[in-house]
Amino acid sequence: xxxxxxxxxxxxxxxxxxxxxxxxxxxxxxxxxxxxxxxxxxxxxxxxxxxxxxxxxxxxxxxxxxxxxxxxxxxxxxxxxxxxxxxxxxxxxxxxxxxxxxxxxxxxxxxxxxxxxxxxxxxxxxxxxxxxxxxxxxxxxxxxxxxxxxxxxxxxxxxxxxxxxxxxxxxxxxxxxxxxxxxxxxxxxxxxxxxxxxxxxxxxxxxxxxxxxxxxxxxxxxxxxxxxxxxxxxxxxxxxxxxxxxxxxxxxxxxxxxxxxxxxxxxxxxxxxxxxxxxxxxxxxxxxxxxxxxxxxxxxxxxxxxxxxxxxxxxxxxxxxxxxxxxxxxxxxxxxxxxxxxxxxxxxxxxxxxxxxxxxxxxxxxxxxxxxxxxxxxxxxxxxxxxxxxxxxxxxxxxxxxxxxxxxxx
Amino acid sequence: xxxxxxxxxxxxxxxxxxxxxxxxxxxxxxxxxxxxxxxxxxxxxxxxxxxxxxxxxxxxxxxxxxxxxxxxxxxxxxxxxxxxxxxxxxxxxxxxxxxxxxxxxxxxxxxxxxxxxxxxxxxxxxxxxxxxxxxxxxxxxxxxxxxxxxxxxxxxxxxxxxxxxxxxxxxxxxxxxxxxxxxxxxxxxxxxxxxxxxxxxxxxxxxxxxxxxxxxxxxxxxxxxxxxxxxxxxxxxxxxxxxxxxxxxxxxxxxxxxxxxxxxxxxxxxxxxxxxxxxxxxxxxxxxxxxxxxxxxxxxxxxxxxxxxxxxxxxxxxxxxxxxxxxxxxxxxxxxxxxxxxxxxxxxxxxxxxxxxxxxxxxxxxxxxxxxxxxxxxxxxxxxxxxxxxxxxxxxxxxxxxxxxxxxxxxxxxxxxxxxxxxxxxxxxxxxxxxxxxxxxxxxxxxxxxxxxxxxxxxxxxxxxxxxxxxxxxxxxxxxxxxxxxxxxxxxxxxxxxxxxxxxxxxxxxxxxxxxxxxxxxxxxxxxxxxxxxxxxxxxxxxxxxxxx
Numbered sequence: 001x002x003x004x005x006x007x008x009x010x011x012x013x014x015x016x017x018x019x020x021x022x023x024x025x026x027x028x029x030x031x032x033x034x035x036x037x038x039x040x041x042x043x044x045x046x047x048x049x050x051x052x053x054x055x056x057x058x059x060x061x062x063x064x065x066x067x068x069x070x071x072x073x074x075x076x077x078x079x080x081x082x083x084x085x086x087x088x089x090x091x092x093x094x095x096x097x098x099x100x101x102x103x104x105x106x107x108x109x110x111x112x113x114x115x116x117x118x119x120x121x122x123x124x125x126x127x128x129x130x131x132x133x134x135x136x137x138x139x140x141x142x143x144x145x146x147x148x149x150x151x152x153x154x155x156x157x158x159x160x161x162x163x164x165x166x167x168x169x170x171x172x173x174x175x176x177x178x179x180x181x182x183x184x185x186x187x188x189x190x191x192x193x194x195x196x197x198x199x200x201x202x203x204x205x206x207x208x209x210x211x212x213x214x215x216x217x218x219x220x221x222x223x224x225x226x227x228x229x230x231x232x233x234x235x236x237x238x239x240x241x242x243x244x245x246x247x248x249x250x251x252x253x254x255x256x257x258x259x260x261x262x263x264x265x266x267x268x269x270x271x272x273x274x275x276x277x278x279x280x281x282x283x284x285x286x287x288x289x290x291x292x293x294x295x296x297x298x299x300x301x302x303x304x305x306x307x308x309x310x311x312x313x314x315x316x317x318x319x320x321x322x323x324x325x326x327x328x329x330x331x332x333x334x335x336x337x338x339x340x341x342x343x344x345x346x347x348x349x350x351x352x353x354x355x356x357x358x359x360x361x362x363x364x365x366x367x368x369x370x371x372x373x374x375x376x377x378x379x380x381x382x383x384x385x386x387x388x389x390x391x392x393x394x395x396x397x398x399x400x401x402x403x404x405x406x407x408x409x410x
Numbered sequence: 411x412x413x414x415x416x417x418x419x420x421x422x423x424x425x426x427x428x429x430x431x432x433x434x435x436x437x438x439x440x441x442x443x444x445x446x447x448x449x450x451x452x453x454x455x456x457x458x459x460x461x462x463x464x465x466x467x468x469x470x471x472x473x474x475x476x477x478x479x480x481x482x483x484x485x486x487x488x489x490x491x492x493x494x495x496x497x498x499x500x501x502x503x504x505x506x507x508x509x510x511x512x513x514x515x516x517x518x519x520x521x522x523x524x525x526x527x528x529x530x531x532x533x534x535x536x537x538x539x540x541x542x543x544x545x546x547x548x549x550x551x552x553x554x555x556x557x558x559x560x561x562x563x564x565x566x567x568x569x570x571x572x573x574x575x576x577x578x579x580x581x582x583x584x585x586x587x588x589x590x591x592x593x594x595x596x597x598x599x600x601x602x603x604x605x606x607x608x609x610x611x612x613x614x615x616x617x618x619x620x621x622x623x624x625x626x627x628x629x630x631x632x633x634x635x636x637x638x639x640x641x642x643x644x645x646x647x648x649x650x651x652x653x654x655x656x657x658x659x660x661x662x663x664x665x666x667x668x669x670x671x672x673x674x675x676x677x678x679x680x681x682x683x684x685x686x687x688x689x690x691x692x693x694x695x696x697x698x699x700x701x702x703x704x705x706x707x708x709x710x711x712x713x714x715x716x717x718x719x720x721x722x723x724x725x726x727x728x729x730x731x732x733x734x735x736x737x738x739x740x741x742x743x744x745x746x747x748x749x750x751x752x753x754x755x756x757x758x759x760x761x762x763x764x765x766x767x768x769x770x771x772x773x774x775x776x777x778x779x780x781x782x783x784x785x786x787x788x789x790x791x792x793x794x795x796x797x798x799x800x801x802x803x804x805x806x807x808x809x810x811x812x813x814x815x816x817x818x819x820x821x822x823x824x825x826x827x828x829x830x831x832x833x834x835x836x837x838x839x840x841x842x843x844x845x846x847x848x849x850x851x852x853x854x855x856x857x858x859x860x861x862x863x864x865x866x867x868x869x870x871x872x873x874x875x876x877x878x879x880x881x882x883x884x885x886x887x888x889x890x891x892x893x894x895x896x897x898x899x900x901x902x903x904x905x906x907x908x909x910x911x912x913x914x915x916x917x918x919x920x921x922x923x924x925x926x927x928x929x930x931x932x933x934x935x936x937x938x939x940x941x942x943x944x945x946x947x948x949x950x951x952x953x954x955x956x957x958x959x
Contacts, residue, residue, distance in 0.1 A: 002822035003765070003796050007669045010832040013620065013839055037616060045614040059608045065594040067586060068810045071565065104653065104842035111841055120431065140839060147840040247431065261617045262847040272431055281431045290689060291696040292660055292841065293653035298811035299848035 014139065018378050027376040031394050033385040034378050036192070036357050037261055038324050041391045048259045048320040050313055054303045064302070069295045071286045073102020073267075077301040080308035081267035085188075085221060085235055085250055092242050096275045101268040101285045102296045106222045106253030107140060109268035110185075113218060113249045114148035115288045116281070121216065122181045127151050130182040132174065134158035136382060138192045138220070141185055156184065159194045164350045164362050166196050175209040181216065188221035188250065189234040190356020193384035197227075197355060203237045207244050217241055217248040225257045227356040229325035231318065247272050254304050256357065257321050263300025324388075328357060331390040335359075338399035345406050359385050363405065370409045375401035563688065567927050576925035580943045582934040583927050585741070585906050586810055587873050590940045597808045597869040599862055603855050613851070618844045620835045622651020622816075626850040629857035630816035633780060634737075634770060634787055634799050641791050645824040650817040650834045651845045655771045655802030656689060658817035659734075662767060662798045663697035664837045665830070670765065671730045676700050679731040681723065683707035685931060687741045687769070690734055705733065708743045713899040713911055715745050717754075724758040730765065737770035737799065738783040739905020742933035746776075746904060752786045756793050766790055766797035774806040776905040778874035780867065796821050803853050805906065806870050812849030873937075877906060880939040887948035894955050908934050916954045924950035 012020070018034040040046050058064060072078065078100035083093065092098045103109035114131075122129045127149045133141045135155035142153050156178075157170025178184070186206075191197055198206060210217060219238050225231045238250055254265040270285075272278040289295070307313045336351040351359055363371065363383035371377045377398055379385045390398060567583040589595050607613060621627065627649035632642060641647050652658040663680075671678045676698045682690045684704035691702050705727075706719025724733070735755075740746055747755060759766060768790075773783045787799055803814040817834075821827040838844070856862045885900040900908055912920070912932040920926040926947055928934045939947060 002826040003670065004821055004826040004830050006673075007826070007829045007833055009829045010836045012832070013835070016620070035617075045616050047614050051615070055608050059604050065596050066600070066809050066811045067594050068804075104846070107839075107843035108841070140843070143836075143840045147837075255617075260615050262615045262844070264842060264844070264846040277431045287692075288696075290656075291692045292657070293813060294656035294689070295811070295813070297653070297813040297846040297849065300846065 015380065018380065021372075022378045025376055025378075029394070029397050030376040030378070031389060031398055032378045033389040033398070034380060036256070036386050037388065038256065038259060038357070039388045039391070041327065041393075043389070043391050043394070046259055046324070048317070050307055050316040050320050051258060051260065051303055053316075054306050054313065057306065058299075058302055066298070069102070069298055069301070071289050071295050072100070072282060073296045074298065074301040074305055076309055077265075077305040078102055078267060080305055081252055081254070082269045084224065084231060084308060085238055085252055085267075085269050086242060086271075087232065087235065087239055090239070090242070092271050097272050097278050099270045099272070099278045099282050101270070101282070101289065102301055103251070103266040103268050103289075104264040104293060104296060105255055105266040106220065106251050107144065107266070108264065108293075108296075109251035109253070109266040110141070110144045110218075110220065111148060112285060112288055112292070113251055113268050114145045114150065115292075116285055117183060117216070117218075117249075118149040119288075120281075120284060121183070125149075130154055130179055132156040132178060132182055132184045134185070134187065134191070136193055137185070137187075141220070145183075145185075150183075158191075159196065159360065161362070164347075164360070165353075166198060166202065168202060171198075172205065172209065175206065175213065175215065178213065178215060180214045183216040183218055184210065185218050185220055186237070188219045188224065188238050189236075190223035190227035190358070192222065192356070193358050193380065193382055194360040195354025195356050195358045196350075196360070198237070200236060200240070203240055207241055207246070211244060211246065217246050219248065219250040221250055222253040223256055223356050224252070225318070225321040226325055226328075229322040229329070231321075242271055247277075254300070257324075258300075258304055258307075258317070259320075259324075260300045260303065263303070264297060265300035265304050328387045331387045331395065332359070334392075334395055335387075335390060335399060338395065339402060342399060342403045344399075344403040357386055357388055359387055361385055361402070363402070364410075367405045367409045370405045371401055375405065377401045564929065567929065570921075571925075571927045574925050574927075578943075578946055579925035579927070580938060580947055581927045582938040582947070583929060585805070585935050586937065587805065587808060587906070588937045588940070590876065590942075592938075592940050592943070595808055595873070597866070599856055599865040599869050600807060600809065600852055602865075603852050603862065606855065607848075607851055615847070618651070618847055618850070620838050620844050621649070621831060622845045623847065623850040623854055625858055626814075626854040627651050627816060629854055630801055630803070631818040633773065633857060634784055634801055634816075634818050635791060635820075636781065636784065636788055639788070639791070641820050646821050646827050648819045648821070648827045648831050650819070650831070650838065651850055652800075652815040652817050653813040653842065653845065654804055654815040655769065655800050656693065656815070657813065657842075657845075658800035658802070658815040659690070659693045659767075659769065660697065661834060661837055661841070662800055662817050663694045663699065664841075665834055666732060666765070666767075666798075667698040668837075669830075669833060670732070674698075679703055679728055681705040681727060681731055681733045683734070683736065683740070685742055686734070686736075690769070694732075694734075699732075703727075707740075708745065708909065710911065713896070713909070714902075715747055715751065717747070717751055720747075721754060721758060724755065724762065724764065727762065727764060729763045732765040732767055733759065734767050734769055735786070737768045737773065737787050738785075739772035739776035739907070741771065741905070742907050742929065742931055743909040744903025744905050744907045745899075745909070747786070749785065749789070752789055756790055756795070760793055760795065766795050768797065768799040770799055771802040772805055772905050773801070774867070774870040775874055775877075778871040778878075780870075791820055796826075803849070806873075807849075807853055807856075807866070808869075808873075809849045809852060812852070813846060814849035814853050877936045880936045880944065881908070883941075883944050884936075884939060884948060887944065888951060891948060891952045893948075893952040906935055906937055908936055910934055910951070912951070912954065916958045919954040919958045920950055924953070926950045 015035055019032060022030060022032045038046055082098050082100045086093055086098060101112055103112050118127055119125055128151055130152045131145045131150045132154050135158050145153055156174040157167045160167035189197055221238065224234045227234045241248055248271050250269040252267040252269060255261045258265065270278060270281055272281055307317050332352045336348045339348045354360065361383045365381050368379055368381050368383055371379060564583055568581060571579060571581040571583065587595055631647050631649045635642055635647060650661055652661055667676060668674055677700055679701045680694045680699045681703050684707050694702055705723035706716045709716035738746055768787050770787060774780045776783045790797060797820050799818040801816040801818060804810045807814065819827065819830055821830060856866050881901045885897045888897045903909065910932045914930050917928055917930050917932055920928060
């Protein structure tokens, strides 16, 4: 008998299952609005031109080798990445109180941050510090913090399904009522899955409560540049919090804005009160990294570091990012216009009000099931669609499918 | 909340006056931080190192502070350790793929009473923490673990080396290959394939599957198990692409803690060799295992394998214990069991239902021959074991920084394998989501292309041969110098490392007086030797052995 005989079959990760089902679907008009990866108007993956350029540079640079990176990662990536988040002129960086851990994508950054917090925040090894994630949120947030040992993971109100927007009072109430020192996972911009971000004024209110009530700010920044097309704009919330004196973590992903999904380029930016605290924190981060992946992979880090640290490449990159963001904005405009032109029941302003890769359509699970089964348009059960899955070729079909669904299914 | 009088420095206060992170361990001097943390009973970080002292094995465990506060509980308490499902939230409309369970409220039991294993001996007569230099090895037994519970000692060594102005300095520390000029070596086949990849416009950067690049996984497992592996043909071999050997060990350990020998059984003993790679302990501990034990391995007196000790541990280990075995080129001793000895080990392990977890970081590097270096792994499979093998391609591909690893899983049949892999996916998803591509592509293309595969094997042999040459030269020179002691082990040991037998004082002498850097355990990296520095190293060893006892 196998020693594994009792091991149960785990359900597949929903978003990947969706793509697997899509792949097996033979319908000629099928559309995949699932996984959050950018697609061109030809519905193809896009390797950013600047990335291709830097990859060639790397392969031709015979001074480079494959020796282990430091445990915390490539220094040029860490500093450049933190600068992208906090701003070129960040006073916190100038004060020497900003550090970073190169991590395996956004997931890895969240994981290392969570492991650190569970060990060292709010006591030592305090696994019952509440961790709040938005309702809804990226489906992996919960699991990452749970696996890091936190036992009390709670939702905070966020999405108001009725008005299809931010539940302001809900958020503020949860912030006021959360136990002191609770950890809050905040989406820096382009909230996943709703695409709905607080306005600057709303962020200010959130920050005020969090400061007063000693709540920990853990930003998840996976779409910087992708949301509005502008890096600084998309980093406004993080920078505001730093200016308010918060010590915080920011998990950055370069999967989307560099299109480097499979090279796992992430960065956990750590803002501490001062250099001394920062140093000690980083030393503990090293210990956590050492028993997880030892030291991080080089290729993606090099690509990003070279790009960010070279003025022309940096400009070229920003152009590439804007290309992606603009195409998304175009699809938003067109989808909304088409739905309105079709007279589809409901209001569709949220399609263009929301930002980033995703839109929370407001379709309910029955409607989603109809979309998938009858129309072969694949989207998440939550009604989330990836705008990048839309193209000038399929947008009519998608709009008509939504129309049909909303008309037929309640 | 932490009791203020016990841990005033840890109160988490965001007041603008105090940092949120008053973490008190200082990183700079690992020995200092250890000492401080052990003295402070309430503030010690979980760490395990193994030392020999007077022939007895003892653990230095620095256990993380477990504040006796409400809401704190035993670190690895079985009851509430999150298993495969996420911890509790109230049911609301969000897009999780896992059902929620309500978390059990934390118990009130004080964690102080549960601190395991720390023995008062640790804080014995020599003070709370003995640095390796202060260790009084009774016979000529060296301290077993070089790093003294510090996982980054090996990197610290390299740092110190870098800062040393002595023009004759030699770094025999970190385990990375060096050419005869003392340089890192990018394998020619790797350079070739890197160019191929960059020129291949059909490739993109879309996410890999959670378990990694399929062509990599299958070819890597084939390398370990053999091209004609019956187990592979029987569809009962699977793999998880991981972040180097460390990542493979980590994922395997996480799986075993959740699913092996019961559910979430953190008490299953995990045995690691004495000595072993300094990170083994920490990886398993951090995956939740509470009971890490050494198994006798290195016999310092005879400078070889302590077979009877090893077999004795296997006989007395609780059933279902996990044993971490080095597939070849044991790190740090360079001493492997012979085939006959492996057979004996396997016989006991099978009879006593012990779990086999191979760590294979040097396949090809040890003898220069892939199949030879995989003999033990393959033998165990023929004996019907279900097992894990953590493979690293850091050394044999020289791809250290691309983190190319593979956890090969051998199960009884395809159905068991399938369920195991599904659980592996869940673990990977919350750790790194999906693995990095570059290194995996490099290895996969190489292994799957006949000419490149041959070229790679040749590159590997180049490295292995240089090591063998250095071994032979070093031994010859020591014997020519008539350095006291026996030096056969230098050529008998295999792989990158040699356990010289130098004691901590002699090591200290070498580092401080001769600028020859090696691990406190006496471990040297043969790759650090070159035709240019080997005389100096031999003379330095001679001097230290003669001057220092």
